[in-house]
Structure formats: structure tokens, C-alpha cells
Amino acid sequence: xxxxxxxxxxxxxxxxxxRFHVPAANEWVRALAPMYEPGHILARDVFLAPGARRxxxxxxxxxxxxxxxxxxxxxxxxxxxxxxxxxxxAHPVVGELALRRQALTVGGAEQQVIIVYQAMPxxxxxxxxxxLL
Numbered sequence: 050x051x052x053x054x055x056x057x058x059x060x061x062x063x064x065x066x067x068r069f070h071v072p073a074a075n076e077w078v079r080a081l082a083p084m085y086e087p088g089h090i091l092a093r094d095v096f097l098a099p100g101a102r103r104x105x106x107x108x109x110x111x112x113x114x115x116x117x118x119x120x121x122x123x124x125x126x127x128x129x130x131x132x133x134x135x136x137x138x139a140h141p142v143v144g145e146l147a148l149r150r151q152a153l154t155v156g157g158a159e160q161q162v163i164i165v166y167q168a169m170p171x172x173x174x175x176x177x178x179x180x181l182l
Contacts, residue, residue: 061166080181143177
């Protein structure tokens, strides 16, 4: 999994498990936000990490999505959280980014989700993303 993530140069990507732990992340996503560092728990960091509310201009919506995702994992009958969405970041170094977030489920004994962020080609977000590293 690490090799796959690292091959996506310029594309922030990480893996999360069913409990929202981050076991793997590439350098691009780690530069995007500290919550994507391996060992972090995404759902917890949305609510408790210092700076999370500043990082996400749409924090109330992000928090509602995190709560919905937690409910969906706890009860498979609940509606699934969004898998393809636009997420805005207010990065402290490169400024505003609007990135398309896609989540890809990977099967196996321990189901995992690959989260990938992409900027629209030629957009200011693509230029900002290139300045992350």
C-alpha cells in the first residue's frame, strides 16, 4: 500500500481502516494536514485536533460528514458517507485549496479505504498543491 501511495507524486493520498485509523499516507497528504499522519484517527482529529476548524472552512459540514461516516461504520444499514466530494482547505502555508476527494474501498480481511485528493487541472488549487512540498 505504501508503494502505491508514494507513486502518486503530487496527489495527496492516505489509507484509513474501519476505525478511521491512518495506517499509511504519502508525503503530499501529510503536508496537507497533520491529521493524515500514520497513527492518527481521522474522525477524532476532525473534532479535537488543534487547528482543524481553521483548516476546513466548511468545518460544520465536515464534522457532520465525519459523524455520518462513524454511524455508517457502526451500522451498515445507515446511509453511506459521501465517496466523491469537493473539500475545501485553508492551508496555513499555501492558502486556499478546493480538492476533489475520492474514497476507494479495498477489500480483504481488514477492509480499508484509500482517500485521494485531486485538484482540477490548471486551477489555483493545483498551483497551491504543487507548493506543498
